[in-house]
Amino acid sequence: MLEVIKNRRSVRSYKESPVEEEKIKEIIDCARLAPSARNVQPWKFVAVTRRERLQELGEILDTGPFVTGAPLCIAVFCEDTKYFLEDGCSATMNILLAAEALGLGACWIAGDKKPYQEQVSRLLKAPENYRLVSLISLGYPREEAPGKAKKGLEEVFYREEFS
Numbered sequence: 001m002l003e004v005i006k007n008r009r010s011v012r013s014y015k016e017s018p019v020e021e022e023k024i025k026e027i028i029d030c031a032r033l034a035p036s037a038r039n040v041q042p043w044k045f046v047a048v049t050r051r052e053r054l055q056e057l058g059e060i061l062d063t064g065p066f067v068t069g070a071p072l073c074i075a076v077f078c079e080d081t082k083y084f085l086e087d088g089c090s091a092t093m094n095i096l097l098a099a100e101a102l103g104l105g106a107c108w109i110a111g112d113k114k115p116y117q118e119q120v121s122r123l124l125k126a127p128e129n130y131r132l133v134s135l136i137s138l139g140y141p142r143e144e145a146p147g148k149a150k151k152g153l154e155e156v157f158y159r160e161e162f163s
């Protein structure tokens, strides 16, 4: 688990090979087991694999045009509850870690706060009371993701209080 967490990096370029159905199911199964406030589990997950639809998504998502080249995109929706955003992010993180554990590359694409959320909701026929939290593009990585610079432990870690 620690290795999975430490090795995960956003991957935006994918091989053409599809993601196996069992893997898709396994990833969504991990997503649904995420923690949620008061265990409300307000989420629904839409896995998109149809090429034309991925193409359409790629055209809509200004910060995720690479979805067009992905064999799979999972959209995370949550019912409009008090902690919908935290809950949806919690499930999104499980998706990213499950993907890494299964040898897949993935990238979190913003959903909430983006002007395209309405358009995505319409395209995926989301019910009125569901809000788009995130989209995750997935596939077998085409190449090793360049490691993003991360803040060092000493820069972010305090004991007892800020010092």
Ligand SMILES: Cc1cc2nc3c(=O)[nH]c(=O)nc-3n(C[C@H](O)[C@H](O)[C@H](O)COP(=O)(O)O)c2cc1C
Pocket: 008, 009, 010, 011, 012, 063, 064, 107, 108, 109, 110, 148
């Ligand atoms: C809330 C959130 C929204 C993000 N939205 C996008 C996005 O729209 N497009 C994108 O390419 N990456 C997006 N990312 C991925 C970040 O750019 C990436 O996690 C960050 O640069 C650190 O790189 P790493 O994931 O490789 O550690 C998002 C990440 C988070 C947490």
